[in-house]
Amino acid sequence: MTPALDILRDAHLEPWQKRNRLASAAEDALPDLPVGPSVHRHLEDGILCTLHEGQAPYRPRYVLPDYGKLLAQGSSYLDLEPARDLFQAVNALLTAYRFVPSITGYPVYLGALDTLLEPFWAAESPDVRERLLELFLVQVDRTLPDAFVHANLGPQETHVGRAVLALERRLKKAVPNLSLKVAPETPEAFLREAVATALETNKPYFVNHPDLAVLWGEDYGIASCYNSLRIGGGSHTLVRLNLSRLARGCPDASTFLEQRLPEAVEALAELINARVRFLVEESRFFEASYLAKEGLISLDRFTAMAAIFGLHECVEALTNGAQMGRDSVADALARAVTFKARDLVKAQRAIHCEGSGGRFGFHAQSGIAGDQDASPGIRVKIGSEPDLFRQLKLQAELQQAFDAGVSEIALFDPTASQNLDGVLRIVRGALATGLRILSLGRSDAEVVRISGYLVKRRDLERARLQENLREETVTLGEEAVRNSRILERAVRGL
Amino acid sequence: MAVFLQGCNLRCRYCHNPETQGFCATCGACVPACPGRALSLEDGHLRFDEARCQACERCVEACPAWTSPRTFRLTPAELLERVRPVEPFLDGLTFSGGECTLQVTFLMEATRLLKKETRLTVLADTNGFMESDVLEQLAQEVDGFLFDLKAMETGTHLRLTGEGNAPILRNLTRVAALGKVVEVRTVVVPGFTDTETEIRAIAQFVRELPRSIPLRVTPFRPHGVRGVERDWPQMDPDRFETLCGLARETLGSDRVRTAAL
Numbered sequence: 001m002t003p004a005l006d007i008l009r010d011a012h013l014e015p016w017q018k019r020n021r022l023a024s025a026a027e028d029a030l031p032d033l034p035v036g037p038s039v040h041r042h043l044e045d046g047i048l049c050t051l052h053e054g055q056a057p058y059r060p061r062y063v064l065p066d067y068g069k070l071l072a073q074g075s076s077y078l079d080l081e082p083a084r085d086l087f088q089a090v091n092a093l094l095t096a097y098r099f100v101p102s103i104t105g106y107p108v109y110l111g112a113l114d115t116l117l118e119p120f121w122a123a124e125s126p127d128v129r130e131r132l133l134e135l136f137l138v139q140v141d142r143t144l145p146d147a148f149v150h151a152n153l154g155p156q157e158t159h160v161g162r163a164v165l166a167l168e169r170r171l172k173k174a175v176p177n178l179s180l181k182v183a184p185e186t187p188e189a190f191l192r193e194a195v196a197t198a199l200e201t202n203k204p205y206f207v208n209h210p211d212l213a214v215l216w217g218e219d220y221g222i223a224s225c226y227n228s229l230r231i232g233g234g235s236h237t238l239v240r241l242n243l244s245r246l247a248r249g250c251p252d253a254s255t256f257l258e259q260r261l262p263e264a265v266e267a268l269a270e271l272i273n274a275r276v277r278f279l280v281e282e283s284r285f286f287e288a289s290y291l292a293k294e295g296l297i298s299l300d301r302f303t304a305m306a307a308i309f310g311l312h313e314c315v316e317a318l319t320n321g322a323q324m325g326r327d328s329v330a331d332a333l334a335r336a337v338t339f340k341a342r343d344l345v346k347a348q349r350a351i352h353c354e355g356s357g358g359r360f361g362f363h364a365q366s367g368i369a370g371d372q373d374a375s376p377g378i379r380v381k382i383g384s385e386p387d388l389f390r391q392l393k394l395q396a397e398l399q400q401a402f403d404a405g406v407s408e409i410a411l412f413d414p415t416a417s418q419n420l421d422g423v424l425r426i427v428r429g430a431l432a433t434g435l436r437i438l439s440l441g442r443s444d445a446e447v448v449r450i451s452g453y454l455v456k457r458r459d460l461e462r463a464r465l466q467e468n469l470r471e472e473t474v475t476l477g478e479e480a481v482r483n484s485r486i487l488e489r490a491v492r493g494l
Numbered sequence: 495m496a497v498f499l500q501g502c503n504l505r506c507r508y509c510h511n512p513e514t515q516g517f518c519a520t521c522g523a524c525v526p527a528c529p530g531r532a533l534s535l536e537d538g539h540l541r542f543d544e545a546r547c548q549a550c551e552r553c554v555e556a557c558p559a560w561t562s563p564r565t566f567r568l569t570p571a572e573l574l575e576r577v578r579p580v581e582p583f584l585d586g587l588t589f590s591g592g593e594c595t596l597q598v599t600f601l602m603e604a605t606r607l608l609k610k611e612t613r614l615t616v617l618a619d620t621n622g623f624m625e626s627d628v629l630e631q632l633a634q635e636v637d638g639f640l641f642d643l644k645a646m647e648t649g650t651h652l653r654l655t656g657e658g659n660a661p662i663l664r665n666l667t668r669v670a671a672l673g674k675v676v677e678v679r680t681v682v683v684p685g686f687t688d689t690e691t692e693i694r695a696i697a698q699f700v701r702e703l704p705r706s707i708p709l710r711v712t713p714f715r716p717h718g719v720r721g722v723e724r725d726w727p728q729m730d731p732d733r734f735e736t737l738c739g740l741a742r743e744t745l746g747s748d749r750v751r752t753a754a755l
Contacts, residue, residue: 388583389579389580389583390579392583393579418753421585422585425583425584425585426583428582429580429581429582429583429584430582430583432582433582433583
């Protein structure tokens with residue numbers, strides 16, 4: 001039977017799920033984009049991977065609309081006037097969210113909620129504005145049921161920011177994903193609130209604002225798992241390179257660095273460019289998109305991402321078993337591989353990437369559910385973790401290579417809730433040491449960080465029992481838990 | 495960060511890390527107990543190979559001298575080298591143990607070095623059973639003490655720790671007057687200090703100390719305890735709450751710190 005008929009006959013799927021799978025099946029049936037034999041070889045060997053994006057992209061992987069502009073000017077396509085109060089602002093955002101494309105079909109960026117809504121806050125009574133903000137978050141969770149939907153806060157303290165943190169602590173949902181930009185001037189008491197929320201929900205991410213602002217300017221957003229991209233821009237596509245697979249059978253580190261890695265990065269660049277070319281020049285997304293026509297996105301703010309993952313296993317293979325975080329020879333090779341990969345990526349010509357100076361964005365990819373022998377990004381393998389500070393210091397060094405997204409995850413035992421200042425100190429220390437993005441939480445939190453996205457713990461159980469859930473990212477999470485020991489991540493005492 | 499120094503001059507029966515009390519007698523009883531062969535006796539010294547250690551603590555169980563073979567020596571400079579890389583993640587360092595003031599020379603030098611070279615707060619956990627001038631000297635260097643007050647009634651204190659409490663009370667008063675007591679700590683032990691009289695007396699003493707010092711009240715837990723004391727009952731939660739309430743009555747709720755059982 002054809003894949004299409006199998007999909008239509010699947011009694012476990014709702015009609016909208018069938019429709020999405022039909023679209024994917026149609027995409028998968030398309031011929032390969034024109035690329036050379038080296039690209040095909042790397043794809044067949046599992047070294048390069050397009051993350052099921054589809055044979056021929058017709059919308060950017062990540063889109064970060066300038067919602068501030070939307071609220072200020074309204075939208076002709078969406079039939080919205082400029083927002084004049086909190087109701088209109090919330091309404092405009094919720095409307096726009098349903099019309100933002102991405103790899104997931106849901107918006108991967110919801111905007112900096114505090115910047116967007118704070119101007120309207122004071123005019124409403126406390127009861128009304130609290131209730132409205134809560135219902136806003138509830139509607140986001142119910143109608144955009146995808147854990148890659150991502151909102152931002154900070155670095156300044158605001159009423160909206162405080163309210164969101166308190167609401168998230170109470171609501172305890174996986175959606176939206178959340179990031180707090182942290183600067184030296186972010187007030188301690190506000191950061192403490194964020195730590196309290198994070199311990200219960202593993203969000204927000206704590207983001208090194210000074211570092212990222214140097215790279216992108218002030219107008220960047222954190223989208224999807226933890227991608228750092230321009231507001232009004234985004235990323236056309238992402239192709240990832242499996243360092244663990246690449247190192248297989250490689251005789252020594254020198255061959256890897258001087259031969260295998262350069263060849264792989266060249267193939268990576270060729271593949272990305274082929275996909276970008278199709279998106280921009282053949283599917284002509286930017287010509288058709290109302291977002292582009294109304295100035296909410298523009299092509300010259302876009303990048304395309306070249307990503308690596310599986311560093312730990314790569315280093316393990318090339319050193320005959322040395323462990324990142326524990327063995328200094330492994331740490332040294334981790335640095336060498338990471339920065340060499342970065343330099344190679346940045347030396348490639350990237351088409352339609354004016355948003356990143358005509359070069360690819362460099363990203364540490366957080367894994368997909370099916371990954372089994374390659375740790376996410378540049379992280380230490382679960383089960384092999386050293387003491388926390390040693391791990392954070394190594395990750396901070398390596399994270400400096402990545403402009404388009406990288407993150408680390410720390411789990412604390414439940415007593416951490418009695419020592420918020422201790423956790424806060426660790427956050428400040430980690431960012432001061434150069435870490436770019438940090439997720440933290442309690443080991444018993446109801447909301448679990450899988451690798452870049454979140455899942456509710458009780459949903460994992462429902463997925464295990466094969467219940468069909470509205471929030472399909474739970475299925476990914478459940479698979480990832482089975483394949484990559486997510487729930488065995490090291491738990492730290494304070 | 496906590497730095498635990500070996501050796502103690504009291505023998506509190508409820509101690510939850512009794513392996514910090516003694517000093518190695520190089521008897522070698524721990525050597526055969528180690529499954530990873532991390533221990534050996536060479537030239538009358540005990541050698542510990544950290545790389546082979548599995549942290550199973552069978553050596554600690556086998557030790558008759560109430561110590562742990564997993565101890566090592568550090569100079570103040572070596573301590574600083576361990577602290578430096580993690581300084582951004584810390585607010586302070588606490589010397590504990592054992593009774594850290596037994597190694598007062600090291601403690602003075604290490605504290606001076608840490609205060610000079612880092613921005614960390616330095617505190618010391620103490621049982622206060624020490625020559626007064628030693629504590630006063632230390633008070634010049636450290637930012638503060640976390641001071642144990644185990645019992646007020648002399649007989650109870652003797653039964654519980656092996657010593658009387660007169661020097662302790664004297665020292666606590668002196669160091670409090672210097673403004674260097676950050677917190678007074680007491681453990682409520684069934685059969686010893688779980689009485690209304692004791693808790694009121696402790697709270698009253700803290701109340702009369704110069705400067706407004708908080709009292710931390712902790713319930714006895716058998717975890718880590720050695721000997722017959724292992725079978726002592728854990729504090730009953732309701733009884734513990736009642737006694738904490740009495741402490742709050744005497745001292746004020748804002749000055750009594752407890753963790754719920």
